[in-house]
Amino acid sequence: MTNNRYEGVIKVNVFNTSQYILEVALNRDKVESFNEYPFSIPAIVKLNEIELHPHVTFFVGENGSGKSTLIEAIAVAFGLNPEGGSKHFTFSTENSHSELHRYLVLRKGIKRPRDSYFLRAESFYNVATNIEELGIGYVYSDKSLHHQSHGESFMSLFLHRFLGKGLYILDEPEAALSPMRQLSLISRIHELASNNSQFIIATHSPMLLSYPNSYIYNIDNNGINRIKYEDTDHFTITKNFFNHYKMMLNELMKLDE
Template structure:
């Protein structure tokens, strides 16, 4: 009980679990994914929790379900967004349980990199673009619009879910995102992030969960493929390129 009391004081959401007995069939997508079929509960870090894995492993599917279970629009935005351009989300959110702390976030946002264009369009339709900066999101590059979101719309004391936020960001902008992430964490914010970025994963106050054919496992930064492959490539890029491009 003491552990749970401590968790509820420091988290907005401290655990994600699956209503396993209610699953209709583990032979159907998305329940057939090892990430889901082996899921019981996941403890979240009070600051940042990363989900990583190969394409198709299920990390975005899981993060999306967590976001919808929290009350976000499936395509992204704040909890007040209700537009829909195309329903592509799975039924997983119906079987997700979020164990919440005693605090409630003052701000919240769900970023899906693949549908942010639709969110930006809805922002203009609603006439609330000024909240995101002086320039229209559509008048900026993809990366600039992402940074405008992080810098202007994220207010702190918030619960933020980001699905591949690095998709539009250069390495330098990813470093800027780490700095902004830390500012928001220092202002009592909590993040869940699905990412492929070895730069973002280096953020120290975090848990990293790797998703593969065996399910979900917490790993250290140095144990991730992202770190090991990047390190190997940088240390011997000529040798690796020779191997990759040889006839």
């Protein structure tokens, strides 16, 4: 890849009027060493550029593959709080995010989102606490987020805080959601995508991945590669389990004997 077209922080594509982020690229010339974290992650070692879908882009991969590191870096490079929230959230409970965002280049369309939000499932409690401290809980619900179940507070966020015409970056949003609530989230994603919103989502959920108007990128030691829904491990393993769950359980329990 030639990097000269990525000089500077942001390049604007004047030919696309409906997409907020068209592409994410790694400024490889700026990286001093690919032997140090996070650049030593196999998928990052091979990263050049990733084309994003105008509406929904999914990142999937095993634990430790780097998908959360990547999606966090995209959020921070866009100006969002590393622990979650909108650009107006500045709190920090622990400075644990990587330096990857400093080496990413976001190539944007000419439109700017009216709304933006970064959800990290693991730190949403901290976000909810900051919301209480700022006295803006009414934006999310008429009931304190801390007085709702984890899943209810997530749905309050999706239903009431996500306003449309926005960029929404979600890291494992299914973590607190029942299967029924995951279906509700698919419906909400579609509603917001139809209202000029763009989603970038890291997920393990085969249900969320079924959303058809999307790109799916698999992250593993071979890099970051676009695949079909039916070719994801999430789909094939889940399908095989439900079709042959008795046989698979017998085999799994034999391994423990």
